[in-house]
Amino acid sequence: MQNINNNGFVFYDEKDIFNREYLIKNISIELKNKLFRLNKAIDFRQIETSLLQDKESIDNEYFLEKNYIFETNEDFCLRPETTKGSYNIAKYLLKHYEAKLPLCVWQSGKSFRNEQDKTFKNIRLKEFYQLEFQLLYSNTTKADYPNILKEFIFSFYENEFSKYKVEMELSDRLPKYSLETTDIIINGLEVCSMSLRNDFENNINNFEISIGLDRLCFLKNN
Numbered sequence: 238m239q240n241i242n243n244n245g246f247v248f249y250d251e252k253d254i255f256n257r258e259y260l261i262k263n264i265s266i267e268l269k270n271k272l273f274r275l276n277k278a279i280d281f282r283q284i285e286t287s288l289l290q291d292k293e294s295i296d297n298e299y300f301l302e303k304n305y306i307f308e309t310n311e312d313f314c315l316r317p318e319t320t321k322g323s324y325n326i327a328k329y330l331l332k333h334y335e336a337k338l339p340l341c342v343w344q345s346g347k348s349f350r351n352e353q354d355k356t357f358k359n360i361r362l363k364e365f366y367q368l369e370f371q372l373l374y375s376n377t378t379k380a381d382y383p384n385i386l387k388e389f390i391f392s393f394y395e396n397e398f399s400k401y402k403v404e405m406e407l408s409d410r411l412p413k414y415s416l417e418t419t420d421i422i423i424n425g426l427e428v429c430s431m432s433l434r435n436d437f438e439n440n441i442n443n444f445e446i447s448i449g450l451d452r453l454c455f456l457k458n459n
Contacts, residue, residue, distance in 0.1 A: 238455055246363055247451075256457040257450050261345050261368055264393065264448065268370060271389050272341060275380055280340045282330075286322025288347060289313050294321055305350045307363075315349035320445070323371045328438060331373075338441065339374040339382075345450065360426060366450035376442050383433050383444045387419055390429060390446060398423050398456060426452045 240247045249257070265283070272279045292314055295306070307315040316322065323342050330336035345368040352361045372382060391405045401424045408418040414436040421429040427449070434443040 238451065238458065249454075252458060253454050256454045257366060260448075260450060260453055260457075263397075264368060265343065265370075267393060268386075268389075268446075269341075271386070272339075272372070275382070275385065276339060278339065280336045282336070282340070282342050284323065284326050284342055284344045285346060286316075286319065286326065286344060288316055288349075290316040290321060305352070307349045307351055317350050318348050319344055319346055319367050319369050320371070320447075323369060324437065327371060327373060339372065339378070341370055341372045343368075343370040345369075360449070360452045360455055362451060368448040368450050370446040372444045372446075373437060374442050374444075376440055378442070382442075383417075383431070386444060386446065387431055390431065391421060394421055394423065394429070398453075401456065423452075423456055426456065428452045428456070 238247050238249055238253050269281045272281060289309065291312055292306070292308075295314070295317065305317060309315065323344060327336075327340060327342045330340065330342075331338070345366065347364060348367050349364050352363050372386070374380070374382060387405065391403065395403045404422045406420055406422065408420045408430070411418055412432065414434050415432040416435050418430055418432040420427050421431075429449070430445075430447045432445045432447070434445050437443045
C-alpha cells in the first residue's frame with residue numbers, strides 16, 4: 238500500500254489485495270462458526286450495497302457539518318459508511334419474512350470521506366475498505382452476544398497479529414447511536430470498533446463489528 242501523491246489516495250499491490258481477501262474470508266468464516274456455536278438458528282448473510290447514497294438518508298451530523306461528503310450531484314453522494322445499506326437490507330428481509338432474528342447481515346466494500354491530505358501515517362484515507370457485521374437479535378435473548386463476541390474478536394487479532402501489542406478498551410468517543418463502544422488498537426492504530434447500537438427499528442438489539450481493512454493490511458505488510 239503506497240501513497241504516491243500524498244493526497245489521501247493509495248494504490249494496492251498484489252500482496253495488499255491478497256491480505257485483504259484473506260482477512261475478509263477468515264474473519265467472516267471464524268465469526269460465522271462462532272455464532273453458529275452460540276445459536277444454530279442464526280441467519281448469517283453476506284450482502285453488497287451501492288457505493289452511491291442519497292443525501293437525505295445520511296443522518297450522521299458529523300459528516301454533514303465537517304463537509305466530509307463526496308457529492309456526485311444535488312441528490313446523491315459517495316457513501317461515507319456501509320451501515321445504512323446494511324440496515325436497509327436487514328429491514329427489507331425482516332419486513333418481508335425472508336429472514337428472522339437472530340440475523341447477521343455483513344458486507345465488505347469501499348467507503349469515502351473527505352479527510353485532510355497527508356494523513357497516510359495514521360491510515361486515514363479518503364477512499365478505504367470496510368468490513369462490517371450487523372448482528373440483530375431480540376431484546377429478550379439470553380445470549381450475551383456483545384461480550385462473547387468482543388472477547389472472540391480480540392482473541393482473533395491476538396493470534397493473527399501476534400508480533401504486535403493488541404489492546405482492547407472502551408471508547409471515550411461514544412457515537413450518538415451507541416450505548417457502548419469498544420475499540421481494538423494494534424500498534425497505535427484503531428483497527429476495529431464494536432458497538433451496541435440503539436438505532437435499529439422496533440427496539441431490536443444490534444451489535445456492530447466495524448473493521449478497517451486498510452489498517453490491517455498495512456500492519457500485515459510491516
